[in-house]
Amino acid sequence: MVAADSEGPSDPGVRMFRRERSIPLRGSAAALCNNLSVLHLPVCNLTHFGVVHGPSAQLLSVAPEGVPLAQRQLHAKEGAGVSSPLITQMYESDGSVMVYWHALDSRDASPVQAVFARGIASCGHFICVGMWSGRVLVFDIPVKGPNIVLSEELAGHPTSVTDIASEPAQEPDCMADVVTADDSGLLCVWRSGPEFKLLTRIPGFGVPCTSVQLWKGIVAAGYGNGQVRLYETSTGALHVQINAHARAICALDLAPDVGKLLSAAEDTFVHIWKLSKSTESGCTEVEHCHGECVPDTQLCGAQFCDPSGSSFAVTGYDLTEILRFSSE
Template sequence: MYEKVKVINLKGSVAPQPKNLQVVSFDSNWKEVYIGASRKDTFMAVCPNNVPDAQEVTAVYKTKEKEHVTISSAKWCPMESCTVLVLGSQHGIQIYDWNGANIILDYDFTSNEIKKDEKEIIGFQARGIAAIGSSYLAVGLHTGEIVMFCIELQQENYICNFIGKFKNHVDYITELASSTTQAGKFLASGDSNGIICVWKEVAGQLVHHVKIQDWQGFPVTTITIWNRYKDGLLIVGYGNGMIRMFDLNTGKLVSEITAHCAWITGMDLASSSGLLLTCSEDGYVRVWQLSLKGPLIEHWYSQPIPDSLLMGAKFLDPNGSTFCLSSFDSSEIQVYRM
């Protein structure tokens, strides 16, 4: 099974946010791969492999006349012509080129008239980031809205256009995930009350498709989509440690498991092998095997991580042979390999 093989050090420690660990690869054999996480106003990333010209990435969310910026969500989004780094905060959304060197778009909440959430329970924040298809980008907001952009790289110039705002949540959005299946390009959104909405991208717009609201009460913390299962399998982690799987097209519950005994804080899917990686505040990392024959999901591996409040888990290759973990208030990224 998996064994710890090395530790990668970031420039700073990791903030206490679910899915606070991101990975991007720039080659097919996953040699030039970068691992990143955020703390306060800074997103930090390093390449764990011996790659010539590898960079240390440091992206700082910059604002004018505003203090105490906190990144609430960060993600690399591979598009058709480029890869962008998206940072969300309590002040807005900023889109950079992949290494944070140049800002492409600054979407400020105040100037774009984004107000407090309807229940006025939390402050402003952007949570959940997903690339849809080849050029669209979606970000979830505290208002229950999803804002959508179109991003293209023409020669050396980025073209970024605001598409619109789409709403079908009352509570604030906590997570987004997207995938392309035989039935189309889908986006799934989850909120703080456990409600899930499935959207389809149609002619550059989000069209609401299915609403799943039978399991309210615990927030959605992680979402991923397995597009090899029929019309797509929606895999959702919750604040109570449950994992539920739904048919992406119909919203029907397919399977559920008690995966952890605390908040699920990280989830990733190895697209080639069907391995599902999860981590939780209970201090455990687990790997599950998804299958199209026999049981849909089976427990495959479990490991306690001592003295760690886990904040993120990511595979480092599409087969799932290597994964990494981040922990709150630690700069160490732990790497495990078969």
């Protein structure tokens, strides 16, 4: 295991980032971890941004120069005797059409227990959604048509799910492609399929895991104590522990083409790390590339805007804009 701090100098050979034109929001971002979603569509030369505020989500379609071309407010469905916090909804990528909604089962909840869905990721033709109860709902999405079905419920967590991440399997039938995290810090590594298989359980250490990512057999996990930890998916072995932030981490993201890891936290800082595997030892190595401070802002979401990690965006609590940064 290697422990690393974020105080060291950035690699002078890595390009730094500059502030770009921000994207205005109609409302502010709620104080929720991972409260920013980015979908880059190079064919259309557009980027979709999604931010949650209260019972609604804001979805923006943005041109390369940062000009919003369309903005939608997606509100939680109500009616049929079901209240909005008990709903999971799925839309077309531009938010134009709601294709499916699912009522969450709250029968096992006590009167004082919050009922919610938290954490979502797609894996092939499946979409996984985390639950307050620790279960993970797996929805099977057809290639054509709206016939979405709940195919499975995964029971691997004793506490509420906090985040879910996935990546395309590198080798058929042998690689993990989904990881789930919970409030106890426990990580579950899965292989998707007609029936999901639990491969590895990585124990927590008394601190919530707020955000996770997968990259080439590595689980990157961010915690409430500001640490980022890198684990081996096949064994659960801890490779690297980084004392990345002074306060709780609110978001992690990975640029898969280059192995860059983005971490953002309540300490107002965003850091970018370069992950690699040593050809000699096979161990994971980490290099600090860039640090960015967003003064007087409690960050709550951050994502790269492209697979190469050449730009990223962040949201902050009560901030009515999405901040963008790109490499010089």
